[in-house]
Amino acid sequence: MSVVIETPRSRKRPGFNLEKYGWMYMRLSGVLLVILIFGHLFANLMVGEGIHAINFAFVAGKWASPFWQVWDVTMLVLALIHGTNGMRTLVNDYAEVEWIRRTLVWLLWIVCATLIVIGILALTTFTPCGDASSISLLGKDGANVAALCPVK
Amino acid sequence: MATATTEAPVEIGVIPSFDVTIRVRRFNPEVSEESTWQDFHVTMFGTDRVLDALHKIKWEHDGSLTFRRSCAHGVCGSDAMRINGRNRLACKTLIKDLNINEPITVEPIKGLEVEKDLVVDMNPFYQAYRDIKPFLIANDKPEKERLQSAEQRARFDDTTKCILCAACTTSCPVFWTDGQYFGPAAIVNAHRFIFDSRDEGAEVRLDILNDKEGVWRCRTTFNCTEACPRGIQVTRAVAEVKQAILRGRA
Numbered sequence: 001m002s003v004v005i006e007t008p009r010s011r012k013r014p015g016f017n018l019e020k021y022g023w024m025y026m027r028l029s030g031v032l033l034v035i036l037i038f039g040h041l042f043a044n045l046m047v048g049e050g051i052h053a054i055n056f057a058f059v060a061g062k063w064a065s066p067f068w069q070v071w072d073v074t075m076l077v078l079a080l081i082h083g084t085n086g087m088r089t090l091v092n093d094y095a096e097v098e099w100i101r102r103t104l105v106w107l108l109w110i111v112c113a114t115l116i117v118i119g120i121l122a123l124t125t126f127t128p129c130g131d132a133s134s135i136s137l138l139g140k141d142g143a144n145v146a147a148l149c150p151v152k
Numbered sequence: 153m154a155t156a157t158t159e160a161p162v163e164i165g166v167i168p169s170f171d172v173t174i175r176v177r178r179f180n181p182e183v184s185e186e187s188t189w190q191d192f193h194v195t196m197f198g199t200d201r202v203l204d205a206l207h208k209i210k211w212e213h214d215g216s217l218t219f220r221r222s223c224a225h226g227v228c229g230s231d232a233m234r235i236n237g238r239n240r241l242a243c244k245t246l247i248k249d250l251n252i253n254e255p256i257t258v259e260p261i262k263g264l265e266v267e268k269d270l271v272v273d274m275n276p277f278y279q280a281y282r283d284i285k286p287f288l289i290a291n292d293k294p295e296k297e298r299l300q301s302a303e304q305r306a307r308f309d310d311t312t313k314c315i316l317c318a319a320c321t322t323s324c325p326v327f328w329t330d331g332q333y334f335g336p337a338a339i340v341n342a343h344r345f346i347f348d349s350r351d352e353g354a355e356v357r358l359d360i361l362n363d364k365e366g367v368w369r370c371r372t373t374f375n376c377t378e379a380c381p382r383g384i385q386v387t388r389a390v391a392e393v394k395q396a397i398l399r400g401r402a
Contacts, residue, residue: 019368020397089371093329 022085029078036075043068060128069123076119084112167197172247173255174205176217179266187266190214191255196247202235202258203242206270219270226381229317233270234259239319239379261322263331277318280334284342284360289353298350308347311340311389313382320376320386332365336376336386339367343389346402354402362397370394 043062045051062068087108095101174194179187192209203224210217219242222228226244233242235258236250242258250256264272290298314337321327321335342361346354361367367390376386396402 017362017364017368019364019366020362023368023394024398093326093371096329 022089026082026085029082033075033078033082036071036078040071040075056128060126063123063126064128073120073123076123077116080112080116080119084108167199169195169197170248170252171195172205172252174202174209175255175257176206176209176269177257177259178217178269179260180216180268189257198246198248200247201243202233202240202245202247202250202256203231205247205256206242206258217270218268227315229315232261232317232319232322232381234261239323241317241319241381244381261318263322263324263328264318272322274318276331277321277335277337278316280321280338281316281341284334284338284345284357285353286341286345288345288348288351289356290350291352300349304349307349308344310384311344311347313384314340314344315382316341317381319379319381320384323375323379325373325375326369326371330365330369333369334361334363334366336370336390339370339390339393340384340386343393346393346396354396358393358397358400358402361393367394367397 044054063072088105091101091104091108095104172194174192175189176192177187178190192205192213194205194208194213196205196208203221206217206219206221210219219231219233221231221243223230224243226241229241231242232239234240235242235245236256239261247256258270260266260270260272264274264277266272316337318337320340321337324333324336327333327335339361342357345351346357370387370390372387372391374387376390377384377388380386
């Protein structure tokens with residue numbers, strides 16, 4: 001009996017492959033995230049009084065600056081997609097039933113998109129100076145915030 | 153002259169022997185759907201390999217023990233198996249190098265269907281190999297020698313060493329869960345032609361491996377490099393193919 005050699009896997013659409021761009025994204029965002037995250041940690045934990053300076057007012061002060069807004073939005077978007085894509089590869093590796101795999105991947109991207117939207121909303125629409133009652137909710141931070149806010 | 157000796161004199165040329173337990177994963181679909189461990193106690197010599205122990209078991213203890221081997225000298229790639237949890241060639245693994253105080257476990261390689269005892273169905277493995285077109289693709293007629301410099305030959309020297317034993321592919325955790333993944337062995341053999349200056353099919357092979365089940369499935373866990381009995385830098389070869397795909401040429 002002669003051995004039948006089946007048709008080999010043929011070449012796909014040359015050039016375009018989502019897996020390739022996914023792989024590249026992981027490398028590029030990884031490098032950027034190292035800079036962004038360590039920059040974030042340095043600014044929050046090392047500079048000035050370090051960790052003791054972190055309170056509501058500190059965050060409010062940071063987010064008042066467009067520089068830190070852009071920094072944090074970039075970090076948020078890159079990290080969420082990076083993490084979700086990593087989870088997607090895990091799901092692809094270990095989910096054996098196709099509909100479960102598909103559902104999990106969809107869920108991952110829905111959660112990712114939701115978190116990105118909420119995060120960007122929080123970062124861009126954040127206003128520390130609410131009315132007096134909301135400032136009083138902050139306890140001893142309230143005084144610091146009140147100092148930041150213009151007198152109404 | 154009086155010499156005090158505390159140890160018994162060792163006769164020159166005598167090879168020390170020892171008793172060892174070989175714990176083999178047995179499977180016979182005609183008897184049971186389940187595979188089981190079976191212990192064999194054998195006396196082996198310091199020069200013996202795991203393959204010699206399997207021979208001894210088959211020839212003196214249980215003739216039904218089934219395994220593949222051909223050349224028995226690490227070249228044909230028939231007897232890759234999981235010895236003490238690591239993929240190795242039984243014919244290249246000296247028993248004295250393993251811990252002989254504990255039973256030595258011998259299992260079939262993972263990720264391919266077991267047919268009997270240590271024999272697995274290698275067809276999916278060979279299919280992935282065929283898919284990457286493991287032959288010279290050249291358009292000109294073979295009327296004269298295709299010359300190549302020593303440097304050009306050295307570029308893919310490492311990947312010419314592959315003996316297709318499947319130790320790398322069946323050590324890959326991605327391959328264990330996704331049998332569609334080409335696997336390191338197929339990528340190594342693609343590398344062998346992609347970086348060959350005489351070959352003209354690099355672009356086709358790169359397109360084939362630029363696939364959902366291609367090189368991007370690789371998670372660089374280095375199991376393959378560790379498993380290769382020929383010492384091929386398998387993960388490096390996979391990474392070089394990834395780079396070539398990003399460049400769009402070899």
